[in-house]
């Protein structure tokens with residue numbers, strides 16, 4: 504990370520949208536936050552799913568479940584959608600040497616705060632709403648590139664997110680591909 508960011512000023516814990524007027528891009532802004540928030544939710548809010556995670560340590564219990572992840576899609580089993588039992592995911596003999604067990608229960612909810620956004624909810628009405636925001640972003644494409652899982656309202660696994668970022672940046676005018684070292688001039 505240090506090598507990739509070498510020579511670039513980095514500001515942490517600053518909400519760009521709250522301080523937009525303090526920043527003046529010489530070329531283009533690359534914004535990786537929620538696209539609807541960028542436009543002040545002017546067409547409405549895109550829906551997301553978040554997860555509440557409850558962690559529980561059970562001392563004196565060897566294990567509760569036979570595997571590391573138990574899915575519980577049926578409402579009859581409760582509101583949670585899965586339980587993780589971490590010791591099953593650890594290498595042996597480390598896993599079985601642990602005293603007690605830790606369970607994490609995940610329960611979905613509809614988040615309001617963008618920092619709780621985890622998964623997009625791409626039903627038709629949200630796809631249509633996203634298309635409206637994307638049209639705004641196309642109009643602003645000379646000044647800003649709105650991208651990433653929140654900017655494109657898509658779930659990306661990490662490898663897909665990195666592949667997408669490399670593709671999008673390679674399409675930018677004046678892109679110096681040597682910075683990441685995967686091609687040379």
Ligand SMILES: Cc1cc2nc3c(=O)[nH]c(=O)nc-3n(C[C@H](O)[C@H](O)[C@H](O)COP(=O)(O)OP(=O)(O)OC[C@H]3O[C@@H](n4cnc5c(N)ncnc54)[C@H](O)[C@@H]3O)c2cc1C
Nearest residue numbers: 517518519520535536537621651652653659660661662664
């Ligand atoms: C709960 C969860 C579990 C996941 N598990 C896996 C996994 O096991 N394996 C896997 O491959 N992938 C996993 N992923 C996916 C992976 O996290 C994403 O693919 C990757 O983080 C996407 O990168 P990104 O840059 O698009 O978005 P992010 O990593 O979300 O980065 C967006 C950045 O923009 C910043 N930002 C947003 N708004 C503003 C603002 N207004 N001002 C300034 N900065 C702002 C945020 O702070 C953040 O740093 C998981 C994702 C989630 C949500």
